[in-house]
Amino acid sequence: DAGVTQTPRHEVAEKGQTIILKCEPVSGHNDLFWYRQTKIQGLELLSYFRSKSLMEDGGAFKDRFKAEMLNSSFSTLKIQPTEPKDSAVYLCASSRDNYAEQFFGPGTRLTVL
């Protein structure tokens, strides 16, 4: 079985640009998560979907961050407009159902200049 896939693996953006990160969860998983990882803040939850419904939109990240789940096998995270402080690794994870083990993708390293 394929694990969680994420594209691109690396992204460089100019300040003010719009970027879209993509994630494909493990086939058959109902829960999908977007996290951000920085050295200072560690791993923070951005969004959480259950069966394509948005359950959590990450509070502090609402303004410029928008996650969507277009179908059960594909999700996007849009950052608009990007700022240098958005430079981080963005991780997508999925799990079969509530309280089940989460599996992570390889991440997208975003650099905003």
Next chain:
Amino acid sequence: GDKVKQSPSALSLQEGTNSALRCNFSIAATTVQWFLQNPRGSLINLFYLVPGTKENGRLKSTFNSKESYSTLHIRDAQLEDSGTYFCAAGISGSFNKLTFGAGTRLAVCP
């Protein structure tokens, strides 16, 4: 304060030795996951625990929900065990959200 506190924050081990990493929870964790983040940045699943103990090769993990902690024991450390170990707590009623600790950076030296 930290809801999931990991200790130590960094550790250096000689190859072949044993050690233990710990997570203390100030929240009511119902499940615990342990991950190893390798130098490429990938998070590798090590254990998924409800209260109890699991073992896998040279690794053993315990989750004690009553005393709010979890441990990860590494036996006969190898060079490939180097990386950052994260524990994450799943909390009842929180829709499967994981709350992560800050990680333990482990370096295994020859």
